[in-house]
Amino acid sequence: MFDSMVQNFILMIEKYWKVFLVTGLTGTLELTAIAVAFGILFGSILALIRRSNILPLRWLVAIYIEIIRGTPLLLQLYLFYFMLPQWLPMLELSKFACVAIALSLNSAAYVSEVIRSGIQAVDRGQNEAARCLGLSHVQSMLYIVMPQAIKNILPALGNEFVMMLKETSLASTFLIGDLMTSYKLVNGATYLVLEPLIFVGIIYFVMTFIISKLVGLFERRMAKGD
């Protein structure tokens, strides 16, 4: 039984490694990178708005963040996957684009909270001291508050990357071409369950393990700099 499993495993990798590593892994990494990159971009903007004085905008952003964080990602994926092409038919969005947009908008909500709490963790006196010296609000943020906030934010962003890497697996619901999709493809072609699951699991694990180790290393170096 075990022998045949090992044999199946090797045969499967020989025949389908391209499905796993080219289609699957690339798709997962692409989705993750897009989601986190736009997540950081939009998340920063959301965080800035939440710290601004424009009340109606602040409320809108707060509501947005609460809704995103309070509903399942899978539900959000369904919503965008089916509704975006109807709402914005002129854009002719691909399946991949719809999923990427949903993931980015989800990531933005979490990242904005990461940035916001990172800034809040910097002692208020730092900004006060900077302003008392005559620095403008922007200068104070740029030279005094953000450099200190970054130390809190970067490790948390690394964790967001790890989270997103795993969550992109939900995109396989729509056979979008990520790692989990490659499991489904191989499973459909070979009727094997355990072997492709194990292989896909190993790939996920190796990636998240490496990334979290890198984040940890980075965190320690940051701490030393103080």
Add this chain to the structure above:
Amino acid sequence: MIKTVDLHKSFGKLHVLKGVSEHIAPQEVVSIIGPSGSGKSTFLRCLNLMEVPEQGQIFLDGVEITGKKVDVDLYRQRMGMVFQQFNVFPHLTVEKNITLAPVLLKKKTSAEAKEMAAVLLNKVGLYDKLNEHPSRLSGGQKQRLAIVRALAMEPEIMLFDEPTSALDPEMVGEVLNVIKGLVTEGMTTVIVTHEMGFAREISDRVLFMDDGIIAEQGPPEQLFGNSQNPRTKEFLSKVLY
């Protein structure tokens, strides 16, 4: 030099300043004493608009700065502030703590600012810490750095908000000495303090604040030695023993 007219400030329902009118003359040294919660710090923080009063006016050299069109940042460059909690910048070296603002605000070139930092640090005995980060400094050293940082902007007035209250007792002296040196050089100074002996020694005038107003004021000998207001007497009897 600085004049305030009927300042009022509330935090939520708490009415902290209930009409403070004061005039601080050039080169004058004014200490503000009083029980906690009396509005001392709030008054001081209003002077450089770290707190914006809801009512009343502040004039600097005759120009109103409480109006809407005033560039607060420009005004703050003319006043130095030192905090109870030091608030030195932990991510910058001692030198950079001092040079950042003057260089960024184009008051000085980088070379000029560095030169000035060296001179000032020498004066307060911290020159050997030039390239250290503040985490390597003691509380007293941090506060001396904070004073030097403010001085590097060449302010016309220095505001001190309980500069020694967060210090270990043995470090109070070194900070007070630096402030005393400044005062001797003729710096206009407003200091909120609980160091009664120090206030008595260096001040031209002492303000006693209680419940959001200046309850009594006068030269230190009079206020400490012969106060007229029963509340001043009560406060002093509690802190001087």
